[in-house]
Amino acid sequence: MSTTIATSHNFPPAPPRNKRLSIGIIGSGNWGTAIAKICGENARAHGNHFRSKVRMWVFEEEIEYKGEKRKLTEIFNETHENVKYLPGIPCPSNILAIPDVREVTRKSDVLVFVVPHQFVDRVCEQMKGFVRPNAVAISCIKGVAVNKQGVKLYSEYITERLGIYCGVLSGANVANEVAREDFCETTIGYNPDLGTSVSAEMMVALFDRPYFSVAAVKDVAGVALGGALKNIVSMAVGFADGLEWGGNTKSAIMRRGLLEMQKFATMFFDSDPRTMVEQSCGIADLVTSCLGGRNNRCAEAFVKTGKSLQQLEKELLGGQVLQGAATAADVHELLTSRDLVKEFPLFTTVYRIAYEGMKPEGMIQVLQPPVEESENEFTTETNDD
Amino acid sequence: MSTTIATSHNFPPAPPRNKRLSIGIIGSGNWGTAIAKICGENARAHGNHFRSKVRMWVFEEEIEYKGEKRKLTEIFNETHENVKYLPGIPCPSNILAIPDVREVTRKSDVLVFVVPHQFVDRVCEQMKGFVRPNAVAISCIKGVAVNKQGVKLYSEYITERLGIYCGVLSGANVANEVAREDFCETTIGYNPDLGTSVSAEMMVALFDRPYFSVAAVKDVAGVALGGALKNIVSMAVGFADGLEWGGNTKSAIMRRGLLEMQKFATMFFDSDPRTMVEQSCGIADLVTSCLGGRNNRCAEAFVKTGKSLQQLEKELLGGQVLQGAATAADVHELLTSRDLVKEFPLFTTVYRIAYEGMKPEGMIQVLQPPVEESENEFTTETNDD
Numbered sequence: 008m009s010t011t012i013a014t015s016h017n018f019p020p021a022p023p024r025n026k027r028l029s030i031g032i033i034g035s036g037n038w039g040t041a042i043a044k045i046c047g048e049n050a051r052a053h054g055n056h057f058r059s060k061v062r063m064w065v066f067e068e069e070i071e072y073k074g075e076k077r078k079l080t081e082i083f084n085e086t087h088e089n090v091k092y093l094p095g096i097p098c099p100s101n102i103l104a105i106p107d108v109r110e111v112t113r114k115s116d117v118l119v120f121v122v123p124h125q126f127v128d129r130v131c132e133q134m135k136g137f138v139r140p141n142a143v144a145i146s147c148i149k150g151v152a153v154n155k156q157g158v159k160l161y162s163e164y165i166t167e168r169l170g171i172y173c174g175v176l177s178g179a180n181v182a183n184e185v186a187r188e189d190f191c192e193t194t195i196g197y198n199p200d201l202g203t204s205v206s207a208e209m210m211v212a213l214f215d216r217p218y219f220s221v222a223a224v225k226d227v228a229g230v231a232l233g234g235a236l237k238n239i240v241s242m243a244v245g246f247a248d249g250l251e252w253g254g255n256t257k258s259a260i261m262r263r264g265l266l267e268m269q270k271f272a273t274m275f276f277d278s279d280p281r282t283m284v285e286q287s288c289g290i291a292d293l294v295t296s297c298l299g300g301r302n303n304r305c306a307e308a309f310v311k312t313g314k315s316l317q318q319l320e321k322e323l324l325g326g327q328v329l330q331g332a333a334t335a336a337d338v339h340e341l342l343t344s345r346d347l348v349k350e351f352p353l354f355t356t357v358y359r360i361a362y363e364g365m366k367p368e369g370m371i372q373v374l375q376p377p378v379e380e381s382e383n384e385f386t387t388e389t390n391d392d
Numbered sequence: 393m394s395t396t397i398a399t400s401h402n403f404p405p406a407p408p409r410n411k412r413l414s415i416g417i418i419g420s421g422n423w424g425t426a427i428a429k430i431c432g433e434n435a436r437a438h439g440n441h442f443r444s445k446v447r448m449w450v451f452e453e454e455i456e457y458k459g460e461k462r463k464l465t466e467i468f469n470e471t472h473e474n475v476k477y478l479p480g481i482p483c484p485s486n487i488l489a490i491p492d493v494r495e496v497t498r499k500s501d502v503l504v505f506v507v508p509h510q511f512v513d514r515v516c517e518q519m520k521g522f523v524r525p526n527a528v529a530i531s532c533i534k535g536v537a538v539n540k541q542g543v544k545l546y547s548e549y550i551t552e553r554l555g556i557y558c559g560v561l562s563g564a565n566v567a568n569e570v571a572r573e574d575f576c577e578t579t580i581g582y583n584p585d586l587g588t589s590v591s592a593e594m595m596v597a598l599f600d601r602p603y604f605s606v607a608a609v610k611d612v613a614g615v616a617l618g619g620a621l622k623n624i625v626s627m628a629v630g631f632a633d634g635l636e637w638g639g640n641t642k643s644a645i646m647r648r649g650l651l652e653m654q655k656f657a658t659m660f661f662d663s664d665p666r667t668m669v670e671q672s673c674g675i676a677d678l679v680t681s682c683l684g685g686r687n688n689r690c691a692e693a694f695v696k697t698g699k700s701l702q703q704l705e706k707e708l709l710g711g712q713v714l715q716g717a718a719t720a721a722d723v724h725e726l727l728t729s730r731d732l733v734k735e736f737p738l739f740t741t742v743y744r745i746a747y748e749g750m751k752p753e754g755m756i757q758v759l760q761p762p763v764e765e766s767e768n769e770f771t772t773e774t775n776d777d
Contacts, residue, residue: 179647184638190756191640192647220644220760255576258564258679259605262577262672284669287647294643294679371575375605 010281012199012207013223015215019208021055028056028205030213031115032063033108033130035083038182039063039121040093042147042214045185046119047099049213056212059101062114067106080104096186112137117205117213118144120165120173124152127161131168141204144173145195150330151235153337155344158275160231162196172203175227176214177234178287179295188218194288195223196230222286229282232272233289238331239338240264241296242357245303246367249310259374260353261297265290267351271338274347302331310367332361395666397584397592398608400600404593406440413441413590415598416500417448418493418515420468423567424448424506425478427532427599430570431504432484434598441597444486447499452491465489481571497522502590502598503529505550505558509537512546516553526589529558530580535715536620538722540729543660545616547581557588560612561599562619563672564680573603579673580608581615607671614667617657618674623716624723625649626681627742630688631752634695644759645738646682650675652736656723659732687716695752717746 022028030050032043043063050057068079070091082090083104088097105111112118112134122130127148144165152159162173178193185191195214197207207223215221224230243264247257265283272278283289297303305319314322320329339358342348348355352373359365407413415435417428428448435442453464455476467475468489473482490496497503497519507515512533529550537544547558563578570576580599582592592608600606609615628649632642650668657663668674682688690704699707705714724743727733733740737758744750 179640179643181638181640184640189638189641190644190759191638192644192759217760253566253569253574253576254680254683254685255564255566255569256574257683258676259575259577259672261679262564262670262676265675266670281669284666284675285647285651287644290650290669290675291643291647294646295639298639298642300639374575374577375602 010224010226010279010285011222012225013211015211015221017208017211019056019206019212024055027054027058028116028209028213029058029114030061030117030119031111032061032102032119032121033111033134034119034121035063035065035089035104036092036121036123037186038147038180040089040096040098041182041186042119042121042176043102044096044098045216045219046213047102048216051099051101053212056209061102062105062111063102064108064111065104065106078106080106093182093186108133109137113139115139116142117210118142118171119147120144120161121147124148124150124161127164128168131165134169138169138171142171143203143205144169144171145176145197145210146173146231147176149177149234150334151231153235153334153341155340158232158341160228162227162231172201174198174210175231176221177230177292179291180219181295185219188216190218190220192220192222192287192291194230194233194282194286195221196225196227196282196288197223198225198227200225224279224282224286226279226282228276229272229278230286230288232276232278233268233283233286233292235330235334236268236271236338236354237264237289237293237296238300238302239335239354239357240268240293241300241302242306242329242331242335242361243353243370244297245306246310246357246360246370248303248307250367256374257297260370261293263353263374265293267353268293271351271354274350302329305329306331309361316361331357335361395609395611395664395670396607397610398596400596400606402593402596404441404591404597409440412439412443413501413594413598414443414499415446415502415504416496417446417487417504417506418496418519419504419506420448420450420474420489421477421506421508422571423532423565425474425481425483426567426571427504427506427561428487429481429483430601430604431598432487433601436484436486438597441594446487447490447496448487449493449496450489450491463491465491478567478571493518494522498524500524501527502595503527503556504532505529505546506532509533509535509546512549513553516550519554523554523556527556528588528590529554529556530561530582530595531558531616532561534562534619535719536616538620538719538726540725543617543726545613547612547616557586559583559595560616561606562615562677564676565604566680566685570604573601575603575605577605577607577672577676579615579618579667579671580606581610581612581667581673582608583610583612585610609664609667609671611664611667613661614657614663615671615673617661617663618653618668618671618677620715620719621653621656621723621739622649622674622678622681623685623687624720624739624742625653625678626685626687627691627714627716627720627746628738628755629682630691631695631742631745631755633688633692635752641759642682645755646678648738648759650678652738653678656736656739659735687714690714691716694746701746716742720746 146162165173174197269283335358531547550558559582654668720743
């Protein structure tokens, strides 16, 4: 754990009372509301550090509630429950749902991004010009943008668009389990050396809860890539499940996959190799996904039913894109353009099985490099001692 | 994978024909016979490197076979099948079962130990005085001997007793899956710097098969400790299974457990921290065990049924000792005597749950260190912005 720079053991000194930080949550879906709940609880618990009121931007919708059409923000501010995206989970009353993203932006020192990645662009466009000069951001958006040109983290994107530092939060965190306060861990990638006004310790204090254990590392890229690349590997394990391969084989796939994740992060970024194999954002997130995440389940069904991925996306994911397959395709495009396909045999195999009709059984040949026999081997039995 | 010193990619140059190595297998149980099968196949495949005949020491028994009492060695040498300990698996005909361990010892350059750990002492006693001067050994014995005095690897024990170098083989290897040729990986800990006459590449050539992928590292202690300590962690995950905790929590336990395994290995030995988190003997063996190994299943039943471990050992393991519990007790004794209990909270918790009546639910407090609140925190709601 030598990469960790802050945990709840390093509780930060409180700033002067007029410098306490205001928190704004950009997003209010299932994961967004769970994150808002955490920040709301900590804003209350650490009144010396944070202002109590936590603003949550909610994309306004009219919904049917107790027999009448009402605005989602109004219902939330009255009931302290996101009845549409996280029903059944009471949130602290210091969270205020606000339909105007500019208002949230204008009043926040820490901006927590939890929107689906396809909305980042549009949201940043609306926020521009309203960001406080010393504000910092943290991205809880899973995934990275990969194409032929290279890999871009959403945190980098937010920095470019808004001109503020942006860290990343990612780990073995299934939103509903976090909302129910089942214990889990997470990792914050946050590099205070890059001139941010908020320390890593403050970031840990904002997110760490008794049921949500946070460790901070400087390696932002490693944290972001863990959450994206693990989906490729959990598809590989799903194929193995579909073939009913044993535990030995599946753990070998996970291990090889984790090392390809590590290699990718260190090849394309200045990532610390320990992040992937030691922190929650790497090994733990991978294990959770392989124990029955959606990529895993779809890949298993792909092998067992012979249906296409598009068909399974419709049937099992309600039409949502299967992240592991999409990421495998993006990564494959990048690797092909850089002539690096051979360096990532497992990633490549997932792409080929998903898109090029390769038989899943072929994964074995990929795991086992061919033995290079020396010339002139005796291969017949001899009776010598 | 930067710790790896040899894989099947580094096929060794063949020695002069009269220097080819003779292989002896010490042990013939379920795992012993699976290992003998592998060595037998490779002795045939690499006739430039190994002598074809592989001698397997079999503790002689008379068994009922096809209606008559016969010797196990005779049946094996006739049928090439270990009908008692690995029935249904044909072995190569170049493996010769021999009831006299001294004969096997006398004729072998490489001695592969695959006996239950409680027999190592007795077997070494019988072998003494018959070992070839340049012989080397490799131990496939799972576990380590831990007590108040410290930790001793069985490989160290073999070196002391027989005066020859001894490496270790360990990985995510369920014997029956290996025997059926389901793909898996393994790790050899073997340090050629310590003046052995046989290279690491030769050791890889002896064990690597298309279905059994071998990587060699110099870190013998890390390899041996992985196979022993993972049993403690898989009990912790079994307790979590019994409590029906979610995937987030279980993967957090595995991650924390893996880091305690790494810490233990680096604290008590000069182990490379990467071995545990990157090689099959660490992370992969742990994952396999947590996906339903015997420690995992017994710990789950312990929580769900409320029965004692002794009772469950009888019911689920046919009276065999539950390795995870025994290792947790041995490790706890050592940690107590060195005042290191606090450094290994998860290991300690498994011990306390198994032996001291601690409630399994208490594992949560262990995973989450208490937040150190700063003095004078406001914890009441304020209306400030």
